[in-house]
Amino acid sequence: MAKLGRAKQRESAALPVAAASMPAVAASAPPPAAQHDGPDDFVLLRILGNDLFPRHRKGQTRTNLALILAHEPELEDCRKRWIVNRIIDPAEEALIIDLLERSGQDYTRIPFDIGEYAGIGWAEDGFAEPGFFLSKSYEALGPEARARAEVHARRLKNIYVMNNNGGRNLALREGRGLARWVLPWDGNCFLTESGWREIRRAVLEQPDLKYFVVPMLRVSSNELLLRGQMERPAEDEPQLIFRNDAVEMFDEARPYGTRPKVDLLMRLGVPGPWDRWLADTWEAPMAPRSAEAGRFALAGWVGRLESGKPHLERSGQGTVRALARADAIVAALDWLDRQVMASRVQPERLCLYDEAKIGELASEASATLRSALKADADAALSRGPGSVADKPAPAPGAGARDYFSLARYWWPDPASPDGLPYVNRDGDDVFRSGLPGFAPERFDRMRVQQLFDDSIVLALGWAALGDGRYLDHAAGLVRTWFIDPRTRMTPHLRFAQFVHGHDSHDSTGYGILDFSGLPRLLDAVRLMERGGALSPGDGLAFRHWLRSYADWLLDSPQGRHASRRLNNHGTFYDLQIAAIAIFLGDIDALNAALRRVRERLPHQFAPDGSQPRELARSRPRHYSYLNLVGWIAIARLAESVGDDLWNYEAADGRSLRKVLRWLIDRCDARDWPKGLPVEAERLAVEPLRAAYSAKYEPEQAGPAPQPPFSLDPMLGMAPFWPLQR
Incomplete structure (x- = not known):
């Protein structure tokens, strides 16, 4: 572990990726033997991922990071760490790391390797038939379903690049040795002093539970969050807190953009609008309920910083956001494919x-x-x-x-005075007929x-x-x-x-x-x-x-x-x-x-x-x-x-x-x-x-x-x- 001022960087070794398949990480796995046995303290590990246009504004991850570092208060009994998660833009990654190091932040870097990415193929599983994108089934889909199908076809690439649940699981594994309570959260989460006070009180009042669900409030402007002017209840997919002996983990076979967190919420029996969401036929079914289902409680709330696209943050824009997300995933992965082939x-x-x-x-x-x-x-x-x-x-x-x-198998119609229209005689070459007008040089x-x-x-x-x-x-x-x-x-x-x-x-x-x-x-x-x-x-x-x-x-x-x-x-x-x-x-x-x-x-x-x-x-x-x-x-x-x-x-x-x-x-x-x-x-x-x-x-x-x-x-x-x- 190299020290740079107060900052500590850890490089996470990348696992080799199979070209044609990606084995799923077990959704439920025993926690590591080494756990933090100290007091009821917390570790917040936020995962910094890629900006995906048109879902996000370029540089939005870095912008939100700077806002958090400048305005988020110190959190009682909670240490903060960061996961720099496979940033595909080297210049943007360098700026993010520079910001972390200048601020004295501890972080782990999961590197993006274009060589590993180049060996990952297309996903063919789940579709109604082989060669789905040249089938009548695909032609019958509407624009939204086609967009989701394109995302699924890039599932293996998505899993490697976005590493959505992979980053969360790395945060879980690191956090288990650092604190009793682990918060493997998205990089755009912002905690106010009052919000953290509510979370901490709820957790400490029910320490026998292994999971806590933290509702998340989407904001169209960060200023509203900083001023405490939130007027509507939290409605987005919540964040989760894990006790360090909790068994459940995130399923790494579920890529970004295809409800990767919802799978765990449903395993734990957390109710929400996702219970009514319809799945595409090519999606893998949700996993069965966990043995630890129901062992959770609500705890406070957390704000979700803006994406740089205010029109997508308004209430009722879920479908529009989903389409923008699908377009962004496809655009990012196609951009990478372009880099690979151009080389x-x-x-x-x-x-x-x-x-x-x-x-x-x-x-x-x-x-x-x-x-x-x-x-x-x-x-x-x-x-x-x-x-x-x-x-x-x-x-x-x-x-x-x-x-x-x-066309060499179409002949003048002998029953027609002018031979029109020509009739088909498949396999019978008219140019070998000797008929006038069919000399090849014509x-x-x-x-x-x-x-x-x-x-x-x-x-x-x-x-x-x-x-x-x-x-x-x-x-x-x-x-x-x-x-x-x-x-x-x-x-x-x-x-x-x-x-x-x-x-x-x-x-x-x-x-x-x-x-x-x-x-x-x-x-x-x-x-x-x-x-x-x-x-x-x-x-x-x-x-x-x-x-x-x-x-x-x-x-x-x-x-x-x-x-x-x-x-x-x-x-x-x-x-x-x-x-x-x-x-x-x-x-x-x-x-x-x-x-x-x-x-x-x-x-x-x-x-x-x-x-x-x-x-x-x-x-x-x-x-x-x-x-x-x-x-x-x-x-x-x-x-x-x-x-x-x-x-x-x-x-x-x-x-x-x-x-x-x-x-x-x-x-x-x-x-x-x-x-x-x-x-x-x-x-x-x-x-x-x-x-x-x-x-x-x-x-x-x-x-x-x-x-x-x-x-x-x-x-x-x-x-x-x-x-x-």
Whole structure:
């Protein structure tokens, strides 16, 4: 224990926090063997926590502390201590500690560790179904219930950061060795001389009781409290006094904002408005009554200092306060998540492809792969640059630079004179029909696929072989498609996978899948910029285009539609959002996408590892494979920013590992529903097998990958897959 003047500081060791779960501290636990056996004295330990905007004003904890130190009287037979409880703002914590030390106050500091926080995941327990935030149950909730659900989803993070009941229990444990009566109170509690006199008299008159309930008066202005002008009775959740041999403690599994103190009040049988409060279905039930229930009495009153938000302190504002509190919890934890991710994101670093593997291409062991890369890069030199404006005619109602493709399973209606509206023949590709008007070059999908593939092949070719022609040509492709005002694509996919005769000349959002190759293009652009083939002005113009496209994905009807899809379309939507967010350093969009991916997993994967939504399609093997390609790409992106989706497991055990294993085990099976295996798709399982071995069974890694290193573009796997993470 270090002494600083009269002040005494104690550092409380932080317990390690599990990434996916937080064990509850027993609500009832025997008191420590060492207890204070002296006279009827008291120790008041107030817990100083975080300011949470918009519930509190910034600096409010420190402001209230200064007021208490300046105006609260000395309390008869009572010593005062403080708990500095995981303050997340280092500057604010330093000011609080400085104030305590200059005032000669004793305190214990519970440190906040951003590294410990970074390992804490989302809470999935309690919700009506896995993937709750992408469910119809969530969509049916009103705004207030949604806010509470968001708080619950952050329960484990909340428990660590706010440490509400953890701080109270630490105060209890410390206080038991310091006095007969322990007051583990909130940091905004203020005692007047008369209020303390009433509390002390009530306790000393009934020393056989182990608990006392101290009603709390919420004030809208501290001046009213200092002047003794309180006109209404105390009505807030009360504070508690514990005799040092009291058994009950606060339940540390109940986080701030979800009635953490009420749980103990109800265990003790303390009546109040909380008896009428309704619980959300995801909340854990209140604990049963304690063996010590009823062994309490009321004792005086205590004032609650203002929060800095006077309108929230008025009577009858309970619901408004609750919403502000929920918003504040979410905002604080999201701010911390932003700090964690910002420390990990390096936009210039490759995400899908592995720098080390690219560096090894010069070795003799990589001769076959290097030779194949040179051949493909040489071939790419002869193509392009193609433009979205090269098509002979735009979509109905569109311009020449608007991207245009047709949905491949929709056919002209033979019973209609003009073929309209088109009819669906799932799994039957109209582009292989030979019908006039369906030549691939009439539309943009083939061109954009070639753009994505040629760009990365050329960039990898430059990185491996040092031939500047490759990089210059790749940069020309990017300038033509995204930068040159005469040829660049308008940043939206409103007319992608268009269906004639439907949706009033708009697509539904399924066409966002056409840009599934965008993440590999972004790695190619990183290499182009590294090699100087794209100027800073080019880079700025490309990012401007990318930002506009990302905004369209997030805000358009098509983007919102794709974000809600629970099959491969949703997967590739999240893949694009995450890839763009890393490239642009958009931390909020990245964190939202990675969280949404976790919510999506139980909707797409069955407990046995199958993909029911993809198996229901007319081409079950193809779509099971395609969706998994998207998941692997997302896992690689996440890995590049320190997020491990490879080993993530939902609460019911569903995981990417199980899905990979399921598909690999069936890659040669002849009993797939609705169709037999296709040779190209059987061959395409090799990249999945290699990824599985590398991540889960590295000690059983097989021989080096063999050609082909690039697969049918319709299968979604990026070219030269052995060079990926």
